[in-house]
Amino acid sequence: MRITIVGAGKLGYKLAEALSISSNDITMIDTNPVALERADSALDVLPLEGNGVELPILEQAGIKRSDLVIAVTGSDESNMLIAMMSKKLGCKKSIARVRNPEYANQSKFIREQLDVDFVANPELETAKAIAKYLLKGSALQMESFANGKVILSSFSVQNLPKVENQLIRDLDLPPSMLIAAISREGDIIIPDGSVRILPLDTLYIMGTRANVQAFTQEFGGAFRKEVARNVLILGGGKAGYYLASKLLQNGVKVKLIEQDEKRCQYLSENLKGALVIHGDGTDTSLLAEENIAEMDALVSLTGFDEENLLLALLGKQRGIPMVVPKVSRPNFVSVIEQLGIDRAVNPVSIMASEIMHFIQGGQIISMSMLLDGNAEALELAVNEDSPIAGRPLAEQDIPSGILIGVVVRDGKVMIPSGQTVIQPRDSVVVFCLHSKVAAVEKLFNHPKGGLLGELWHRYKGFGKPSLI
Numbered sequence: 329m330r331i332t333i334v335g336a337g338k339l340g341y342k343l344a345e346a347l348s349i350s351s352n353d354i355t356m357i358d359t360n361p362v363a364l365e366r367a368d369s370a371l372d373v374l375p376l377e378g379n380g381v382e383l384p385i386l387e388q389a390g391i392k393r394s395d396l397v398i399a400v401t402g403s404d405e406s407n408m409l410i411a412m413m414s415k416k417l418g419c420k421k422s423i424a425r426v427r428n429p430e431y432a433n434q435s436k437f438i439r440e441q442l443d444v445d446f447v448a449n450p451e452l453e454t455a456k457a458i459a460k461y462l463l464k465g466s467a468l469q470m471e472s473f474a475n476g477k478v479i480l481s482s483f484s485v486q487n488l489p490k491v492e493n494q495l496i497r498d499l500d501l502p503p504s505m506l507i508a509a510i511s512r513e514g515d516i517i518i519p520d521g522s523v524r525i526l527p528l529d530t531l532y533i534m535g536t537r538a539n540v541q542a543f544t545q546e547f548g549g550a551f552r553k554e555v556a557r558n559v560l561i562l563g564g565g566k567a568g569y570y571l572a573s574k575l576l577q578n579g580v581k582v583k584l585i586e587q588d589e590k591r592c593q594y595l596s597e598n599l600k601g602a603l604v605i606h607g608d609g610t611d612t613s614l615l616a617e618e619n620i621a622e623m624d625a626l627v628s629l630t631g632f633d634e635e636n637l638l639l640a641l642l643g644k645q646r647g648i649p650m651v652v653p654k655v656s657r658p659n660f661v662s663v664i665e666q667l668g669i670d671r672a673v674n675p676v677s678i679m680a681s682e683i684m685h686f687i688q689g690g691q692i693i694s695m696s697m698l699l700d701g702n703a704e705a706l707e708l709a710v711n712e713d714s715p716i717a718g719r720p721l722a723e724q725d726i727p728s729g730i731l732i733g734v735v736v737r738d739g740k741v742m743i744p745s746g747q748t749v750i751q752p753r754d755s756v757v758v759f760c761l762h763s764k765v766a767a768v769e770k771l772f773n774h775p776k777g778g779l780l781g782e783l784w785h786r787y788k789g790f791g792k793p794s795l796i
Contacts, residue, residue, distance in 0.1 A: 329353065332389050332419070333373075334380035334410050335400035336363035338656065339425065339450065341371075342680040343398060347687075348372045349765050355389045358401075380410045392418035396687070400425040400448070411444045421445045423683060427452075427566055429598075446686050450679035455570035457678055458652055461671055462556040462625050463578055473707045473757045474736040479537050480508065480705050480759075485529045486668060488548035497521030502542050504741050505535030508733050508759040509703055516703045516761060518731050528668070534705075534733045534757065536741050556580060556625040556650055560618065562609035562639055563629035564588070564595050567654065567675065571627060576601045583618060585609045610635055612642070625650035633657055640669050703761050705733075708772050710754045716771045717754075722746030729761040730768060 329352045333340050336358035344354055344367060354373045357380045358364050364375040378385035380401060391397060397414040399407035404426045411422035423446040426438065435447040471480045485492055491499060496507055496519055510517040511530040517523065525531070533540050559575055561568050564586030572582045572595075582602040586592050592606045607614045609630060620626065626643035628636040628651075636653035637660065643651040644667075652671050655664065664672045710717050716724060721732060721744055735744050736755040742748075750756060760768050 329395045330390070330393055331355070332357065332386075332391055332394045332397045332414070333400065334358070334397065334407075335402070335425075336360065336367050336375075337400065337402070338676045339400045339679055340398070341367055342676055343400070343683060344371050344373050346680060346684055346762075349762070351766075355394075357385060357389055381406050381413070383413065386410075386413060386417060394419045396421045396423070398423045398683070404428050404431060408438060408442060408444060412442050415443045423448055423686070425450070425679075429566060429569055432570075446683070448679055448683055450675040451566035452570045453678050453682055454567050454654070454673050454675040455574055457673055458571055458627055459574040459578070461652065462559060462575070462627075462650060463580075464555065471705065473705070473734070474741070474755050477536065477736060477739070477741050478534065478734050478757055479540055480532060480534045480733075480757075481540055482511075482530055482532050483544060484668075485525055485527055485531060488531070488544065490547040491525050491531075492527050494525050495521065496523050496525065499547075502535070502539040504734075504743055505533065505539040505543055506733060506743050508532045508534040508705075508731055518729055518759065518761065532759070534759065535743065558623050559583070559625045559627065560585070560615075560620060560623045561627045561629060562636075563631070563654075564591050564604070565629060565631065568627075568629045569595060569599065571629070572599050572602050583623075585614070585618070609639060615642070620648070621646040623648050625652065627652045627654075629654045633660055637663065637667065637669070640672075641667055644668065703759065704765060706758045706760065706765070706768060708756050708758060708768075710750055710752050710756060710772065712752045714750075714752070714772045716756075717750050717752050720747050720749055724771070726771065727764060727767050729764040730771075731759045733757045733759045 331347055331352050332355045333344055334357045336356050340356065344356055348354055348371050355376055356364060356367050356373045357376045357378060359377065359379055361377055364377055367373050368375045376385065376389055380386065380399065391414050394414070397411060397419045399410035401407055407424040407426060411424040415422050422444050424444045425448040426435070427449055431438070432449060432452060438444050438447050472478065473480065507519060509532040510519050510523065512526065533543065558581045561572055561582060561584045564584050568584060572584050575582050576599065583605065584595060584602055585605045585607050586595060587608050589606050592604050596604045605618065620643065626640065626648050628639040630636055633655045636655060640651040640653035651669060652673060653669065655672050655674055656676065726732070732744050734757040735742050735748065735750060737751065758768055
């Protein structure tokens with residue numbers, strides 16, 4: 329596929345990194361030569377310095393021949409204009425990042441009337457992810473596959489005390505369930521039975537919903553039944569606004585602390601029912617006055633990772649059951665785990681995952697968040713020509729870093745063994761390191777251009793039913 333990404337910031341870079349692994353032809357446009365040089369030196373992209381809203385720049389990028397344009401500059405208006413212009417020039421599909429709350433209720437109009445195929449809002453998606461965690465009281469992270477028959481959930485070992493220091497082969501795992509991966513000090517491990525589980529690990533467990541729940545109840549009850557009813561939000565930016573709005577809609581009591589007085593006025597006028605406090609969220613005396621220890625959850629959404637982590641740690645020390653910091657730097661992942669913080673959110677990773685899910689038509693679900701895109705879970709269909717079909721898995725040349733996690737056959741879920749023979753028309757969920765995606769493609773015999781290219785050509789666009 330020919331893809332044009334306008335904007336070489338964090339999200340643009342993340343998308344280019346994810347898309348370049350499947351032999352896509354990527355052009356990246358930005359006015360910042362330093363950002364372009366960083367992308368050019370690390371990724372297989374063609375850099376083009378210039379303003380993406382200028383017609384000559386788009387034409388120079390070959391937008392007429394592009395299959396997809398992704399506009400993720402710092403300006404909502406520029407992104408919408410770039411998406412519109414690109415479609416008028418002949419680009420097949422367009423994605424625009426639009427973050428302003430004033431535009432959030434107009435996303436349907438933007439899609440239908442401005443001809444923008446997908447509207448990306450990182451702060452809104454971040455708020456949705458946090459609200460889901462606070463309101464449902466479930467695992468740290470959960471994704472579903474095979475029409476909901478299979479789930480992949482992550483749990484902190486601190487919530488599963490009975491598995492600490494155990495070898496995986498010594499665990500009495502329920503049928504149709506396995507430990508697909510372990511996150512340890514920022515690294516991803518695709519484990520075998522000889523791996524020992526350490527106290528600060530995060531486990532990624534795959535299987536049927538009932539069996540995953542049975543495992544967590546037996547080894548520590550990581551599925552919480554309580555949900556947050558009193559939430560303190562530190563930081564009243566876009567994500568804070570969206571989160572407060574969603575929590576209020578669900579009957580949650582919300583306190584929101586914001587340092588900017590003008591912003592406080594806006595929040596007070598637009599968040600009816602929330603208690604908006606003008607103050608510094610890092611002021612411990614202010615937090616004590618607001619009875620921080622009585623909160624069910626604390627969410628730190630300031631613009632500084634260090635502040636967010638320290639505030640989350642303070643919340644843990646005060647006994648708050650749920651603390652959620654926002655972090656933007658992937659090198660903080662190992663710090664988060666070592667501090668014992670259950671859940672952290674990265675808006676860039678969340679939005680990149682949503683965009684990839686849209687692009688790939690739902691067939692491939694990219695796991696990010698705590699994994700920060702270092703590993704992926706791929707739901708794939710097996711056809712007659714797939715090299716992986718027809719022979720036992722033990723006889724297959726499957727590289728390390730790839731785990732055939734689940735096979736769904738005739739609606740039934742099974743965890744494969746070395747003697748399992750995958751058959752055409754099976755659905756297979758594969759967990760792999762991000763660097764191994766190309767190797768997974770070879771196992772399933774997808775044509776040049778990769779899984780994404782096959783989906784594009786088979787369905788002539790996006791939003792069509794999955795192969796599964």
